[in-house]
Amino acid sequence: MCQDGGMPPRTRRTEALSRERIVEAAVELLDAAGEAGLTFRTLTERLATGAGAIYWHVANKDELLTTATDAVVAQALPAASAGSPQEEIRAVALGLFDAIERHPWLATQLLMQLTRNPGGPVAPRIFEAIGRHIGALGVPERSWFTATSVLVHYILGTAGQTATAEVSTTREAFLDTVASSWEDLDPEAYPFTRRVARQLRNHDDREQFLAGIDLVLAGVTTRHSS
Amino acid sequence: MCQDGGMPPRTRRTEALSRERIVEAAVELLDAAGEAGLTFRTLTERLATGAGAIYWHVANKDELLTTATDAVVAQALPAASAGSPQEEIRAVALGLFDAIERHPWLATQLLMQLTRNPGGPVAPRIFEAIGRHIGALGVPERSWFTATSVLVHYILGTAGQTATAEVSTTREAFLDTVASSWEDLDPEAYPFTRRVARQLRNHDDREQFLAGIDLVLAGVTTRHSS
DNA sequence: ACACATCTGGAATGCCGTTCCAATATGGAA
DNA sequence: TTCCATATTGGAACGGCATTCCAGATGTGT
Numbered sequence: 001m002c003q004d005g006g007m008p009p010r011t012r013r014t015e016a017l018s019r020e021r022i023v024e025a026a027v028e029l030l031d032a033a034g035e036a037g038l039t040f041r042t043l044t045e046r047l048a049t050g051a052g053a054i055y056w057h058v059a060n061k062d063e064l065l066t067t068a069t070d071a072v073v074a075q076a077l078p079a080a081s082a083g084s085p086q087e088e089i090r091a092v093a094l095g096l097f098d099a100i101e102r103h104p105w106l107a108t109q110l111l112m113q114l115t116r117n118p119g120g121p122v123a124p125r126i127f128e129a130i131g132r133h134i135g136a137l138g139v140p141e142r143s144w145f146t147a148t149s150v151l152v153h154y155i156l157g158t159a160g161q162t163a164t165a166e167v168s169t170t171r172e173a174f175l176d177t178v179a180s181s182w183e184d185l186d187p188e189a190y191p192f193t194r195r196v197a198r199q200l201r202n203h204d205d206r207e208q209f210l211a212g213i214d215l216v217l218a219g220v221t222t223r224h225s226s
Numbered sequence: 227m228c229q230d231g232g233m234p235p236r237t238r239r240t241e242a243l244s245r246e247r248i249v250e251a252a253v254e255l256l257d258a259a260g261e262a263g264l265t266f267r268t269l270t271e272r273l274a275t276g277a278g279a280i281y282w283h284v285a286n287k288d289e290l291l292t293t294a295t296d297a298v299v300a301q302a303l304p305a306a307s308a309g310s311p312q313e314e315i316r317a318v319a320l321g322l323f324d325a326i327e328r329h330p331w332l333a334t335q336l337l338m339q340l341t342r343n344p345g346g347p348v349a350p351r352i353f354e355a356i357g358r359h360i361g362a363l364g365v366p367e368r369s370w371f372t373a374t375s376v377l378v379h380y381i382l383g384t385a386g387q388t389a390t391a392e393v394s395t396t397r398e399a400f401l402d403t404v405a406s407s408w409e410d411l412d413p414e415a416y417p418f419t420r421r422v423a424r425q426l427r428n429h430d431d432r433e434q435f436l437a438g439i440d441l442v443l444a445g446v447t448t449r450h451s452s
Numbered sequence: 453a454c455a456c457a458t459c460t461g462g463a464a465t466g467c468c469g470t471t472c473c474a475a476t477a478t479g480g481a482a
Numbered sequence: 483t484t485c486c487a488t489a490t491t492g493g494a495a496c497g498g499c500a501t502t503c504c505a506g507a508t509g510t511g512t
Contacts (some may be wrong), residue, residue, distance in 0.1 A: 039468065043491085050491065052473085146434055153379050157380075190350055212376050216376060216445055219444040243459080265499065267500095276461030277501075278459090281500095296483080442462095
């Protein structure tokens with residue numbers, strides 16, 4: 001549980017096990033084989049140790065997942081650059097989008113963190129990165145929370161949706177499967193979904209994603225700029 | 227896997243096990259004890275049967291969860307009433323919001339269905355319920371998919387966030403805990419989140435939720451109504 | 453009354469997260 | 483240098499889970 005407060009020793013019996021080394025290995029396993037690829041079995045094998053050793057550094061699997069998620073998100077968020085609030089928000093959104101593309105397991109984790117663990121480190125980090133620029137858009141403080149929520153949920157939801165497509169064999173195959181199943185729906189009950197299925201097939205993820213952001217930003221700004 | 231094509235027999239050895247009875251029991255267990263409350267152990271106990279019997283009607287737990295989610299969503303979506311597109315969309319949103327309040331496990335399931343199983347029955351059902359009214363807002367067809375995505379992700383994300391608060395002891399206690407942990411963040415790194423934490427405390431879920439919807443609708447409409 | 457397909461209950465399997473503990477390292481005190 | 487308290491490790495053991503397997507009961511058509 002508690003880390004020592006002194007220098008790290010030069011060399012341990014094999015190669016000092018540490019919280020960071022565990023988290024790093026966890027991220028690698030998640031990247032390689034998704035959420036199911038991270039078990040204490042695979043983790044102990046990769047680190048050539050036992051379960052007890054890991055549990056000395058990490059409380060449980062949930063904490064490990066939270067820490068791994070936070071580490072990846074921290075790296076993904078861009079350092080503050082000096083642009084318009086819209087540009088800043090777009091940069092954050094793209095940073096998360098790309099991170100989810102690199103680590104497809106991230107999408108689910110982020111949604112979980114946001115809904116089930118808003119007190120943890122991940123939710124505030126993302127909330128802050130977006131919300132920081134909301135005031136500069138002319139949104140009155142009373143609406144800051146709502147406006148930021150809309151943006152964050154859209155970003156994570158959509159990025160997650162498109163990123164999941166990457167995991168399966170190829171993106172095209174996945175989108176094609178979904179589009180086909182949508183086109184096979186009952187025409188009476190699903191006229192809209194069937195019609196939109198075509199847009200799903202040839203669909204530039206990144207472009208659509210940014211279009212959605214702009215749409216939300218338009219709503220956020222026009223609402224209060226009169 | 228396959229249902230018979232004939233009449234259901236009047237009476238079975240105890241009380242005909244059927245796909246519907248299993249799904250019904252699953253929903254009850256989920257409502258009573260959340261996602262962790264649904265295991266094949268609890269399910270067989272409640273239905274007074276064995277695991278094999280259940281597996282004859284249902285492929286696996288994932289399918290059971292999907293079916294349970296779809297059943298609850300189907301009941302939650304309002305029958306078409308004749309109002310403005312905005313009113314229709316608000317009605318669907320509130321229908322989902324209330325369903326999530328009644329069945330807190332639903333939030334996570336819906337997010338999963340949307341991102342990991344868009345080919346299943348749940349995603350199209352929700353997409354259609356919202357998207358059906360998008361055209362009437364004056365949105366050009368090219369933007370239908372994006373606009374609907376924004377709305378759906380916001381609705382599910384936010385409803386999920388607020389619903390999770392219900393599960394824990396009391397809503398107030400949960401919000402208070404989260405707000406406190408946000409207020410304890412580093413003032414240098416988290417000025418926005420700390421400031422917004424106050425809005426979290428006294429916060430009418432439903433009102434905030436509808437405000438968010440209106441915000442998105444404003445963006446969707448003003449963007450194309452010139 | 454017989455045979456066959458449908459349906460059931462529960463035992464067995466293998467994997468998972470977690471706990472427990474005996475054994476081993478480490479750094480400072482003597 | 484020796485020794486000890488404390489920090490750290492590896493792996494065995496545990497209970498719970500989803501899922502599989504199968505012997506047998508049930509109901510239907512003949």
